[in-house]
Amino acid sequence: MSILDRLKTMLRALNRTTNDDRSATSITATEPDSANPLSVNHTDALILVHHLDADGNEIQTPDMIAGTVGEEIHLPDVSIAGYHLVHIDGLTRWFTKPQARIVLTYERQAGQPVWVYAYDIDQRQLIGRPTMYRGQLGTPYQVKAPTVAGFKLLRSVGDLTGEYTTTSKTVLFFYRNQNWQQTDLSTGFVQIKTLTAVYPYPGATTTDYLTKLQPGSTYKTYMRVRLTDHTTWYAIGDDQWIAEQHVQLTTGVALLPQLPAGYRAQTKQRVKQTGVVSFVPGKQVHTYLEPYGRYLTTVEHGETVTLIERLADDNGVVWYRLKGRGYLPGRYLTQLNPPY
Structure with missing residues (x-):
């Protein structure tokens, strides 16, 4: 509902003789006027309509309503962005004297959090x-x-x-x-040197893990943390940490899947192409240091990559070498350009 419609509704409410509920906007009238108390006498009249904020500051140039004493007031249609009307003072239906004023008080609307x-x-x-x-x-x-x-x-x-x-x-x-000085999210493998306890966080001195890691066993790590006391810890799982003095770094070759017994690149050729990675929207797919080898890095679904080599093994699996990014199975590439 526009401000004009709201004010007209309020004016009609002033003419009611009952005490029915009125609009939520408070109104202070200068005098009751259930009927026109004056006949039109052609005396010029002017009403200033002021628009104030809660602190009494003008937020818009006052509107002027001209007429003659006894005539009905026609209020302007007012809409002030970011504010809503909360109080009206001095509202009458008719021009009752040569000079008068109506004060509209507004409150700022709430912004988004x-x-x-x-x-x-x-x-x-x-x-x-x-x-x-x-x-x-x-x-x-x-x-x-x-x-x-x-x-x-x-x-x-x-x-x-x-x-x-x-x-x-x-x-x-x-x-x-605050106890962590440096972190490294790169993954690798560590081999246990001595019987090693597993702790719930780096620097812990007690643990609820009853099983200890056996010497010679190898584990994949997910994070390395250097503490402010200069000790280093490795994460081997969620809330599972081991201290560096009990391990040595290893390539973890024994844990990697071995190449198929009959693996052999049947065709291998240099190419100059681009392709678009097709995996799962919003996800990444791993590239490999060599076909069937260790993970090297990741590429995003939808990413355009540069291809510099194509090969197919004797199982019919096609691999592409990405410039500076390792190898990726051909099934994860679409929109090859050129398409050969």
């Missing part, structure tokens, strides 16, 4: 509950980093200051365990 998240950059998980900042449209905000016990702040992503708008915003704060 600013969401703040604290994130463990190494464990890749939220730490603590999200925080929501709220305020009125156009008013300023300033986001502060949450204090998270046991963690140190690294950096933030998002606008720390700004104004509340009609669009919600997000600010991410990235933290690291």
Whole structure:
């Protein structure tokens, strides 16, 4: 409903003799006027309509309504972006005197929230509950980093200051365990040198894991962490950590799948092509150091890659070598250009 329609409804409400519920917007009338108290006497009349915020500041140039005493007032259609009307003072249906005024008071609408998240950059998980900042449209905000016990702040992503708008915003704060000095997410293999206990986190001195790792066994690692006390720990699973002094690095060749007994590249040729990776939307697929060999890196679904070599083994499997990215099975490539 427009402001004009709302005001007309309010004016009709003023003429009722009952005490029926009125609009949520409060109205203060200068005098009752259930009927026109004056006949039109052709005396010029002017009403100023003021638009004020809650602090009494003008938020729009006043409107002027001209007429003659005794005539019906025709209010302007008013709509102020970012505000809604909360109070009307001095409203009458008729021009009752040569000069008068109506005061419309507005309140700012609420802006969309600013969401703040604290994130463990190494464990890749939220730490603590999200925080929501709220305020009125156009008013300023300033986001502060949450204090998270046991963690140190690294950096933030998002606008720390700004104004509340009609669009919600997000600010991410990235933290690291305060005892962690350096992390390495690259994977590899370690071989156990002595009977080794498994701990729930780096630097732990007690554990609930009853089984110890046997000398000579080999494990894949998922993260390496150097602590502030200069010790290094390896993750071999979720909440499963072992200290560096009990292991030695290894290539893990014995754990890798062996090439098929009859594997042999039947055809191998240099190519100059591009292709589009086709795997699962939003996911990555591994490339290999050599066909059927160790993982080298990953490529994104939908990514355009440069192909420099094509080969097929005696099982009929086609492989392509990506420039600087290793080998990828041909079934993960589409839109070859040129198509040969």
